[in-house]
Amino acid sequence: MSNNTGLDFERPILELEKKIEELRSLSAGEIDFTAEIKSLQSKLDKARRKVFKSLTAWQKVQIARHPQRPYMLDYVGLIFEEFIELSGDRCYADDKALIGGFATLDGERVMILGHQKGRDTKENLMRNFGSAHPEGYRKALRLMRLAEKFSIPILTFVDTPGAYPGIGAEERGQAEAIAVNLREMMALRTPVIVTIIGEGGSGGALGIGIGDRVIMLENAYYSVISPEGCAAILWKDKARAADAAVALKLTSRDQLGLGLVDEIVPEPLGGAHRDPEAVAAALKERLITNLKELTLLPPEELLEKRYRKFRCMGVFEEGIEE
Amino acid sequence: MRIFAKYKRKLRAQKKKDIPDGLWRKCKHCGEMITKKELEASLHVCPKCNYHYPLSAKRRLLITIDEGTFEEFDADLYPSDPLKFVDTKPYPERQAAAREKSKGLKDAIITGTGKLNGIDVAIAALEFSFMGGSMGAVVGEKITRLIERAMDKRLPLIIVSVSGGARMQESVLSLMQLAKTSGALSRFARQGLPYISIMADPTTGGTTASFASLGDVILAEPGALIGFAGPRVIKQTIQQDLPEGFQRSEFLLEHGFLDMIVQRKDLKGTMARLLRYMGGNTKPKTARKAVIKKRA
Numbered sequence: 001m002s003n004n005t006g007l008d009f010e011r012p013i014l015e016l017e018k019k020i021e022e023l024r025s026l027s028a029g030e031i032d033f034t035a036e037i038k039s040l041q042s043k044l045d046k047a048r049r050k051v052f053k054s055l056t057a058w059q060k061v062q063i064a065r066h067p068q069r070p071y072m073l074d075y076v077g078l079i080f081e082e083f084i085e086l087s088g089d090r091c092y093a094d095d096k097a098l099i100g101g102f103a104t105l106d107g108e109r110v111m112i113l114g115h116q117k118g119r120d121t122k123e124n125l126m127r128n129f130g131s132a133h134p135e136g137y138r139k140a141l142r143l144m145r146l147a148e149k150f151s152i153p154i155l156t157f158v159d160t161p162g163a164y165p166g167i168g169a170e171e172r173g174q175a176e177a178i179a180v181n182l183r184e185m186m187a188l189r190t191p192v193i194v195t196i197i198g199e200g201g202s203g204g205a206l207g208i209g210i211g212d213r214v215i216m217l218e219n220a221y222y223s224v225i226s227p228e229g230c231a232a233i234l235w236k237d238k239a240r241a242a243d244a245a246v247a248l249k250l251t252s253r254d255q256l257g258l259g260l261v262d263e264i265v266p267e268p269l270g271g272a273h274r275d276p277e278a279v280a281a282a283l284k285e286r287l288i289t290n291l292k293e294l295t296l297l298p299p300e301e302l303l304e305k306r307y308r309k310f311r312c313m314g315v316f317e318e319g320i321e322e
Numbered sequence: 323m324r325i326f327a328k329y330k331r332k333l334r335a336q337k338k339k340d341i342p343d344g345l346w347r348k349c350k351h352c353g354e355m356i357t358k359k360e361l362e363a364s365l366h367v368c369p370k371c372n373y374h375y376p377l378s379a380k381r382r383l384l385i386t387i388d389e390g391t392f393e394e395f396d397a398d399l400y401p402s403d404p405l406k407f408v409d410t411k412p413y414p415e416r417q418a419a420a421r422e423k424s425k426g427l428k429d430a431i432i433t434g435t436g437k438l439n440g441i442d443v444a445i446a447a448l449e450f451s452f453m454g455g456s457m458g459a460v461v462g463e464k465i466t467r468l469i470e471r472a473m474d475k476r477l478p479l480i481i482v483s484v485s486g487g488a489r490m491q492e493s494v495l496s497l498m499q500l501a502k503t504s505g506a507l508s509r510f511a512r513q514g515l516p517y518i519s520i521m522a523d524p525t526t527g528g529t530t531a532s533f534a535s536l537g538d539v540i541l542a543e544p545g546a547l548i549g550f551a552g553p554r555v556i557k558q559t560i561q562q563d564l565p566e567g568f569q570r571s572e573f574l575l576e577h578g579f580l581d582m583i584v585q586r587k588d589l590k591g592t593m594a595r596l597l598r599y600m601g602g603n604t605k606p607k608t609a610r611k612a613v614i615k616k617r618a
Contacts, residue, residue, distance in 0.1 A: 163531075163550065163551075164559075165550065165551030165555045165556045165559050166556060166559060166560055167556065167560065167564065167565070167568070169550065169551075170549050170550060170551070170556070170568070170569055171577050172577070173535075173577070173578075173579050174531075174549075174550035174551070175530035175531040175534075175535050175549065175550035176530075176535040176579055178531040178532075178550070179500075179504060179530070179531050179532050179533070179534075179535035179536050180535070180536070182500055182501055182504035182505070182531075182532055183504045183505070183507055183508040183511070183536055184508065186501070186504065186505035186508040186509075187508045187509075187512075200494075202488075202497060202528075203488075203497070203500065203527075203528055203531040203550070206497055206498075206500055206501060207531075209501075210501050210505070222494050222497075223493060223494060223497075224488045224489075224490055224492075224493045224494055224496055224497040224528075225488075225490055229555070230409075230490055233490065234409035234410065234490060235409055235410060243409075244409070247405070247407050247408060247409060247493075248405075248490075248493045248494075249405045249493055249494070250493065250494070255494060258404070258494070258495060260494050260495070260498060306505075307505055307509070310498060310501045310502050310505050311466065311502055311505065311506075313495065313498035313499075313501070313502060314458075314459030314462050314463055314492075314495050314496075314498060314499055314502065315402045315404035315459050315492075315495060316399055316400065316401060316402050316458075316459040316460045316463055317399070317400050317401070317402050318396075318398055318399050318400075319398055320398070321400060
């Protein structure tokens with residue numbers, strides 16, 4: 001993965017990696033570079049630890065948005081034995097930014113849903129950069145109801161900068177589509193596991209984000225507004241996004257501490273894109289384990305627990321003020 | 323000395339027209355002069371251009387609920403600062419300023435029960451002057467408790483929204499209020515109880531993307547801004563001017579997201595008429611069964 005699409009803070013590491021690779025290819029010739037490679041390697045290890053062990057909230061946001069970060073379909077290929085994509089909201093269109101269908105996980109039937117971003121400009125136009133329209137949320141609901149009908153558990157994968165803010169989206173009821181999903185997901189009589197794999201952008205994330213378990217990848221973020229949007233409104237300056245990212249407490253550690261997510265799946269040093277297979281394997285194990293626990297619960301208990309989980313979220317004071 | 327004489331006359335003429343402060347105001351919509359009395363009599367609607375000014379939660383309840391029947395719930399809930407949120411000002415400072423601006427409210431909502439033309443209802447009114455009517459944990463909790471009590475007492479539910487959406491200073495905790503309130507409404511919907519959502523200017527963001535859009539019947543005041551994203555964000559994203567009337571009540575009605583647009587003076591009567599049709603199941607289910615048995 002040593003190409004030049006790295007983030008600013010990744011660059012010294014990528015440069016060292018490139019140098020080592022060059023020396024390795026030269027080593028095939030008559031000169032021996034083993035000693036140089038060894039010293040560079042230890043330099044690299046130090047640099048990696050220094051940069052990646054103390055990532056700021058804003059750097060984590062950048063990793064969550066990394067152009068090489070594994071997207072939903074990458075995990076689908078690595079985690080599930082089969083995926084049959086189903087299309088359309090039966091109302092207006094098929095949204096390629098929010099996809100779903102039947103899949104097989106370790107021999108079991110599941111319904112999977114998630115935001116999908118594009119790798120290049122052409123694909124991003126089709127995927128709308130992972131920003132879904134109302135038809136995406138309505139397709140998601142259609143597929144969730146289909147899963148409920150056949151008692152199939154639902155796994156959602158959240159990775160969106162936010163639901164799309166455009167004219168068509170408003171005309172077709174973006175807010176209504178999300179609101180209905182929130183109401184209906186709370187009542188689905190089948191287990192739902194949500195995984196935030198990259199960007200957890202506000203209502204667009206929550207629109208497929210209500211479940212019995214919420215898992216978050218280590219460098220994913222979850223926020224009520226993008227750091228840039230928050231900075232523009234509260235600081236009146238988009239350039240303060242790094243400050244907003246800190247204030248918004250949007251990292252996986254913060255979410256776990258606030259009780260808003262149940263568990264974190266660790267990522268390799270530097271982010272999921274440095275070893276997608278390892279992250280997928282770890283996530284797969286967590287999905288299987290959680291699903292086994294959830295399928296044991298009778299639907300009534302499942303629904304009561306899901307309601308209680310979200311019912312108690314939020315911190316406020318009550319009584320006589322100090 | 324002719325110039326002086328002229329000046330004196332002019333001054334006198336102006337003095338005659340002078341009116342005590344605060345009696346007149348210029349309509350911010352059409353620019354016409356309206357007296358404060360006229361504005362109050364028309365429920366804060368401009369008599370010249372029909373612009374519906376934002377109403378405080380208190381005044382909204384006053385014009386909606388029969389006199390002397392309102393009983394407030396959870397008046398002792400107030401916001402915390404769990405994230406220690408600081409932007410250009412710390413969150414507690416913003417709370418204090420909002421409290422002053424909203425004339426003493428502890429957060430952006432009042433909830434309770436009362437009678438609407440004699441019909442018992444559970445009602446919430448949001449308060450725009452408190453941090454833009456934004457939904458944090460207090461607003462989410464008070465709405466959820468109201469819904470739960472309405473289920474217990476088998477009351478119709480009315481929520482009047484005037485809100486910019488989720489409150490940034492509570493980040494994901496405020497986002498989860500969308501889930502919490504919508505979840506409570508999912509239970510409410512299965513109880514055979516009616517929910518009327520009223521959207522006033524403005525109703526946007528997380529408020530529209532949760533309880534405000536989930537009414538059995540959704541009414542809006544004329545000309546209210548209603549949407550998911552704010553017009554500024556949309557304009558920035560698509561880099562185009564927005565069409566005339568975009569995201570106003572009339573636009574939403576045309577696109578099928580509202581049942582009716584109702585003038586403020588007619589709202590109470592319209593709700594009462596609607597509840598006549600939708601209040602049939604508000605009596606406990608067991609009592610209804612008993613009646614049927616008796617007849618058999």
